[in-house]
Amino acid sequence: MALIDTASTMIFTDYSSSSSSSTARLLLFNTAKLRNFPKTISTFRRSNSLQFGISSRTSPRTIITHCSSSSTSAMQVNNETFAKVIDGKRVAQDIREEIGVEISRMKEEIGIVPGLAVILVGDRKDSATYVRNKKKACDTVGINSYEARLAEDSTEEEVLNHISKFNDDPSVHGILVQLPLPSHMNEQNILNAVCIEKDVDGFHPLNIGRLAMRGREPLFVPCTPKGCIELLHRYDIPIKGKRAVVIGRSNIVGMPAALLLQREDATVSIVHSRTKNPEEITRQADIIISAVGQPNMVRGSWVKPGAVLIDVGINPVEDPASPRGYRLVGDICYDEARKVASAITPVPGGVGPMTIAMLLSNTLLSAKRIHNFR
Amino acid sequence: MALIDTASTMIFTDYSSSSSSSTARLLLFNTAKLRNFPKTISTFRRSNSLQFGISSRTSPRTIITHCSSSSTSAMQVNNETFAKVIDGKRVAQDIREEIGVEISRMKEEIGIVPGLAVILVGDRKDSATYVRNKKKACDTVGINSYEARLAEDSTEEEVLNHISKFNDDPSVHGILVQLPLPSHMNEQNILNAVCIEKDVDGFHPLNIGRLAMRGREPLFVPCTPKGCIELLHRYDIPIKGKRAVVIGRSNIVGMPAALLLQREDATVSIVHSRTKNPEEITRQADIIISAVGQPNMVRGSWVKPGAVLIDVGINPVEDPASPRGYRLVGDICYDEARKVASAITPVPGGVGPMTIAMLLSNTLLSAKRIHNFR
Numbered sequence: 001m002a003l004i005d006t007a008s009t010m011i012f013t014d015y016s017s018s019s020s021s022s023t024a025r026l027l028l029f030n031t032a033k034l035r036n037f038p039k040t041i042s043t044f045r046r047s048n049s050l051q052f053g054i055s056s057r058t059s060p061r062t063i064i065t066h067c068s069s070s071s072t073s074a075m076q077v078n079n080e081t082f083a084k085v086i087d088g089k090r091v092a093q094d095i096r097e098e099i100g101v102e103i104s105r106m107k108e109e110i111g112i113v114p115g116l117a118v119i120l121v122g123d124r125k126d127s128a129t130y131v132r133n134k135k136k137a138c139d140t141v142g143i144n145s146y147e148a149r150l151a152e153d154s155t156e157e158e159v160l161n162h163i164s165k166f167n168d169d170p171s172v173h174g175i176l177v178q179l180p181l182p183s184h185m186n187e188q189n190i191l192n193a194v195c196i197e198k199d200v201d202g203f204h205p206l207n208i209g210r211l212a213m214r215g216r217e218p219l220f221v222p223c224t225p226k227g228c229i230e231l232l233h234r235y236d237i238p239i240k241g242k243r244a245v246v247i248g249r250s251n252i253v254g255m256p257a258a259l260l261l262q263r264e265d266a267t268v269s270i271v272h273s274r275t276k277n278p279e280e281i282t283r284q285a286d287i288i289i290s291a292v293g294q295p296n297m298v299r300g301s302w303v304k305p306g307a308v309l310i311d312v313g314i315n316p317v318e319d320p321a322s323p324r325g326y327r328l329v330g331d332i333c334y335d336e337a338r339k340v341a342s343a344i345t346p347v348p349g350g351v352g353p354m355t356i357a358m359l360l361s362n363t364l365l366s367a368k369r370i371h372n373f374r
Numbered sequence: 375m376a377l378i379d380t381a382s383t384m385i386f387t388d389y390s391s392s393s394s395s396s397t398a399r400l401l402l403f404n405t406a407k408l409r410n411f412p413k414t415i416s417t418f419r420r421s422n423s424l425q426f427g428i429s430s431r432t433s434p435r436t437i438i439t440h441c442s443s444s445s446t447s448a449m450q451v452n453n454e455t456f457a458k459v460i461d462g463k464r465v466a467q468d469i470r471e472e473i474g475v476e477i478s479r480m481k482e483e484i485g486i487v488p489g490l491a492v493i494l495v496g497d498r499k500d501s502a503t504y505v506r507n508k509k510k511a512c513d514t515v516g517i518n519s520y521e522a523r524l525a526e527d528s529t530e531e532e533v534l535n536h537i538s539k540f541n542d543d544p545s546v547h548g549i550l551v552q553l554p555l556p557s558h559m560n561e562q563n564i565l566n567a568v569c570i571e572k573d574v575d576g577f578h579p580l581n582i583g584r585l586a587m588r589g590r591e592p593l594f595v596p597c598t599p600k601g602c603i604e605l606l607h608r609y610d611i612p613i614k615g616k617r618a619v620v621i622g623r624s625n626i627v628g629m630p631a632a633l634l635l636q637r638e639d640a641t642v643s644i645v646h647s648r649t650k651n652p653e654e655i656t657r658q659a660d661i662i663i664s665a666v667g668q669p670n671m672v673r674g675s676w677v678k679p680g681a682v683l684i685d686v687g688i689n690p691v692e693d694p695a696s697p698r699g700y701r702l703v704g705d706i707c708y709d710e711a712r713k714v715a716s717a718i719t720p721v722p723g724g725v726g727p728m729t730i731a732m733l734l735s736n737t738l739l740s741a742k743r744i745h746n747f748r
Contacts, residue, residue: 205590209583212633213625216579241648249636251587259586262623262644267655269643270636274615281641 067296067333083341092353103142114367115144116174117166122152137356156185167195174200174363200362211259220362225257227354228310240265245285247271253291290331300336309344312351441670441707457715466727477516488741489518490548491540496526530559541569548574548737574736585633594736599631601728602684614639619659621645627665664705674710683718686725
């Protein structure tokens with residue numbers, strides 16, 4: 001974990017591995033990846049279908065460390081004007097300040113302080129760091145944080161007991177179980193034990209069902225996709241009636257992002273590892289949200305001039321010039337895409353910082369709802 | 375209801391109004407529509423966005439009684455060869471027979487007969503007809519059917535008591551509440567009271583959430599979209615890697631159909647009333663499922679040569695030549711589209727008969743699951 005230094009990246013990375021589904025796996029930057037980090041850098045292979053998903057787990061990863069702009073030469077590119085940079089770090093900071101104000105008002109008016117409980121099982125250093133960062137973020141806005149640390153060899157029952165205690169604790173308004181859990185535990189059983197009113201991750205199937213259905217309201221919107229949409233809103237980017245393409249269909253980002261865009265009346269297409277000629281579809285999009293974990297996969301030629309690009313990927317690529325020997329890039333080839341798009345999120349500093357801001361937002365929302373405070 | 379004579383149409387129509395959401399409304403053929411049936415036939419208005427959805431409720435409906443093939447002239451059309459007709463009536467019959475065999479085997483081996491309970495509140499003639507038809511369908515395959523009839527002025531509590539009784543009754547494996555309910559009742563409260571293990575409609579948000587999530591399995595797949603996919607399977611139409619467009623995003627057909635196609639690895643786009651230039655998107659589709667309730671909306675020019683077309687719409691159009699003064703057409707302009715597509719469902723006789731077959735299938739599935747019978 002010493003390899004990663006920005007809090008936002010750690011927090012985001014953390015979230016990307018917090019899937020409540022054991023099969024959904026968003027291929028974002030995490031320590032497991034770093035361990036398998038390839039020593040050789042190969043060139044970007046163009047293929048007829050996306051190679052993310054299963055294939056990237058079974059074959060050595062293909063890394064593109066930088067993307068030339070030559071592939072965009074045939075496009076309507078104006079090298080003089082670049083896309084507006086969507087500054088997630090600044091927006092996240094604004095949101096944290098707004099949350100802080102609301103929490104003060106809540107405390108003053110009804111004497112309630114929102115509380116977030118995190119359950120950490122085992123001694124993984126990365127997990128400990130993530131939990132520490134969540135605690136820090138809570139501190140800055142005035143949310144009480146609670147923690148239960150259990151030994152690696154705890155039983156599932158012990159974890160369930162802690163969840164049950166937090167479920168019943170009126171000072172706790174949000175509960176997170178830090179993933180991954182030790183392999184002897186059933187993740188789905190444990191996550192399902194968190195009562196839906198405190199499931200600030202928003203990954204409960206009942207919540208996802210409400211998100212999918214017209215006329216129903218989810219209790220919580222999952223943090224990363226909520227952050228993506230919030231960025232669009234804060235930059236006054238219209239969604240209604242627009243063509244939107246989501247790349248990736250994970251339970252934690254791609255799928256809920258698509259449902260959210262549809263709720264806002266976009267016409268949504270989901271591109272995934274089985275999609276043939278994905279670039280044909282992305283080129284039609286007014287808005288692209290990419291969440292696959294393939295460095296620089298979305299080239300400038302994949303982007304319609306004037307499109308808005310939200311890049312959820314955080315991928316390490318080797319970089320001898322960096323003190324750490326690597327740097328982080330998104331799924332979208334930034335240097336190429338910013339010459340074509342009208343707005344783009346950078347990596348890092350785009351979606352990453354929004355995830356934790358949305359976790360704080362969900363915790364506040366939960367406390368307000370439980371105490372019927374407006 | 376005397377206006378409609380085929381059982382399949384009635385059953386299908388019935389389902390289209392059985393949304394568990396009060397706001398979602400699939401604009402399919404129902405008696406309310408017939409009452410508002412316009413006396414004048416206007417020509418098909420082309421517009422930049424689909425006019426289904428809200429607009430069709432607030433403005434007089436635009437009816438196209440027949441669609442000329444002139445609009446397909448620019449397309450690669452072979453007038454000699456027509457699309458294969460996907461015979462839903464025959465497939466539904468096959469499925470009923472298969473269900474009958476399974477039910478006999480179950481009865482023989484473990485002495486259990488699947489049971490479907492229907493709750494009917496009030497004196498609507500159409501509802502009574504639908505319930506009668508469900509009962510008939512159950513009889514033909516050997517499913518026991520149970521019925522609770524309550525007076526129009528019953529209380530919500532009385533309905534809830536009946537649901538509770540059926541929830542606890544081990545001889546009942548599926549429960550349907552006939553919609554619409556009298557206006558003094560809260561539909562969502564009542565539908566949510568059906569225990570999820572017996573919710574053979576599959577509209578519970580928890581079920582929809584599981585349908586949306588990778589690695590999760592829904593208990594029941596909603597009947598009409600399940601019927602659409604079953605038709606594709608029975609005709610050996612590949613879905614994986616194909617471009618699929620779903621027209622309409624209702625909770626009961628469009629949205630779950632899109633989720634099902636995605637589970638089968640199609641690349642899915644959802645077109646709806648806010649979509650601009652829908653025909654540009656549908657023209658890219660290998661598979662189109664249309665569920666909007668706009669007669670003949672999907673013209674030949676909207677269809678890619680060789681595409682497969684599944685038409686969920688059942689729409690009445692005036693027809694002086696018919697003894698009843700009207701006939702039923704789908705959302706897809708059949709005469710035009712069959713010259714372009716490789717396969718197409720007719721209306722009636724396509725998706726319609728599949729809905730009731732899938733209801734029987736879900737009831738059998740429920741009984742098998744409850745009694746752990748394979």
